[in-house]
Amino acid sequence: MQLNIEQLRNETPGTQSVIHFNNAGCSLPTKETIDVITEYLQIEAVIGGYELKEKYQSILDQFYKEAAQLINASEEEIALTANASDSFNKAIYAIPFQEGDIVLASEVEYGNSYLNFLKLKEEKGIEIQIIPSDEHGNVLLGKLEAMISPQVKLIAITHIPTNSGLITDAESIGAIAKKHNILYILDACQSVGHIPVDVEKIQCDFLTATSRKYLRGPRGLGFLYVKKEVLKKLKPMSLDMVTAHWENADSYQLDLNIKMFEQWEKPYALVLGFSKAIAYLNQLGIENTWKRIQELSSYLRDNLKKIEGVTVRDIGTNQCGIVTFNIGDIPPEDVVKALLQNKINTSVSARFSTVLDMDKRGLSAVNRASLQYYNTKEEIDVFVEFIKIAATQIPEYQ
Numbered sequence: 001m002q003l004n005i006e007q008l009r010n011e012t013p014g015t016q017s018v019i020h021f022n023n024a025g026c027s028l029p030t031k032e033t034i035d036v037i038t039e040y041l042q043i044e045a046v047i048g049g050y051e052l053k054e055k056y057q058s059i060l061d062q063f064y065k066e067a068a069q070l071i072n073a074s075e076e077e078i079a080l081t082a083n084a085s086d087s088f089n090k091a092i093y094a095i096p097f098q099e100g101d102i103v104l105a106s107e108v109e110y111g112n113s114y115l116n117f118l119k120l121k122e123e124k125g126i127e128i129q130i131i132p133s134d135e136h137g138n139v140l141l142g143k144l145e146a147m148i149s150p151q152v153k154l155i156a157i158t159h160i161p162t163n164s165g166l167i168t169d170a171e172s173i174g175a176i177a178k179k180h181n182i183l184y185i186l187d188a189c190q191s192v193g194h195i196p197v198d199v200e201k202i203q204c205d206f207l208t209a210t211s212r213k214y215l216r217g218p219r220g221l222g223f224l225y226v227k228k229e230v231l232k233k234l235k236p237m238s239l240d241m242v243t244a245h246w247e248n249a250d251s252y253q254l255d256l257n258i259k260m261f262e263q264w265e266k267p268y269a270l271v272l273g274f275s276k277a278i279a280y281l282n283q284l285g286i287e288n289t290w291k292r293i294q295e296l297s298s299y300l301r302d303n304l305k306k307i308e309g310v311t312v313r314d315i316g317t318n319q320c321g322i323v324t325f326n327i328g329d330i331p332p333e334d335v336v337k338a339l340l341q342n343k344i345n346t347s348v349s350a351r352f353s354t355v356l357d358m359d360k361r362g363l364s365a366v367n368r369a370s371l372q373y374y375n376t377k378e379e380i381d382v383f384v385e386f387i388k389i390a391a392t393q394i395p396e397y398q
């Protein structure tokens with residue numbers, strides 16, 4: 001299906017006022033998404049929060065159907081969470097780690113993931129081992145397989161990192177995890193809604209996603225996928241009255257289903273918005289939106305590479321809509337500020353988010369322009385012209 005970009009932009013009010021290249025930070029929502037949220041809040045205010053939720057239950061439950069459809073899972077495998085980090089933490093703290101267990105992690109792990117592995121190291125005595133990657137940033141599959149031992153309890157992979165265009169070959173890693181019967185968690189925070197993600201093909205046991213980025217949902221929500229067969233091996237890090245039943249002064253019962261990762265209290269207006277945003281994408285078709293993002297990001301990378309003084313920083317042989325670069329020694333924050341004054345939204349990806357990869361490449365921060373399917377070549381042309389002008393100022397920064 002050919003996307004009607006003009007129509008999609010008309011359905012997204014923000015595209016009329018800014019050039020939004022910060023989609024890996026937070027994408028612009030559609031008017032439809034904003035409307036369902038505000039309408040729900042308006043009705044809630046006049047008829048009562050609990051009362052409205054009862055009425056809307058079946059509509060709210062659509063969220064699970066839409067999320068499951070997008071990643072080829074079942075509704076009983078999706079938990080609504082606060083964000084991707086919340087999903088990740090809920091998953092890893094539910095794994096019954098023991099002293100000496102090994103976690104194999106990729107070089108591009110996100111700060112939250114790695115910090116919590118360090119905490120598990122400190123508290124439970126697990127060991128973290130980093131899977132090496134080749135000169136392009138691709139995980140070395142042979143090396144990964146050679147690292148597998150009976151102590152390896154978990155393989156943790158970031159599908160698309162926050163600081164580069166890399167797409168990790170999650171499927172090949174999944175085949176190895178499956179072959180050796182090792183738990184596999186995929187941080188798909190930047191990939192769900194951005195590229196096609198199919199949990200059956202990837203064979204992951206856990207997958208984490210967030211609402212506000214490529215899914216174009218509201219801030220403050222995310223989801224966690226857990227494969228049904230894995231649930232019985234887990235113990236949630238904390239209990240909530242959704243699945244834990246208080247029996248008496250000394251005991252409780254726990255239902256081992258996906259709801260054990262949820263909280264009873266939820267921001268229902270936002271859940272509706274999140275559901276609407278995923279439904280919108282399911283209708284457009286992720287294959288179509290991904291094709292458009294690929295075209296736009298190749299165009300941007302090719303144009304940036306032509307500018308003297310600009311270094312494109314993306315690793316990976318298979319690349320996505322996140323485009324990273326530096327302009328000589330100009331501090332990336334200065335570039336973002338100057339772009340913002342011209343109504344162009346971009347961001348900085350700093351060392352602290354991906355310490356291992358940034359240190360390996362000797363980088364302290366990069367500029368990040370992350371494209372969504374609603375962006376246009378005309379917007380890229382404006383952006384590139386601006387970067388050309390910025391590049392003329394490199395000598396002043398030396």
Ligand SMILES: Cc1ncc(COP(=O)(O)O)c(C=O)c1O
Pocket residue numbers: 024083084085086110112158160161162187189190209210211222
């Ligand atoms: C690769 C990656 N993983 C995880 C996260 C954390 O997502 P959230 O802020 O929704 O917890 C981010 C956020 O930028 C990310 O880029």
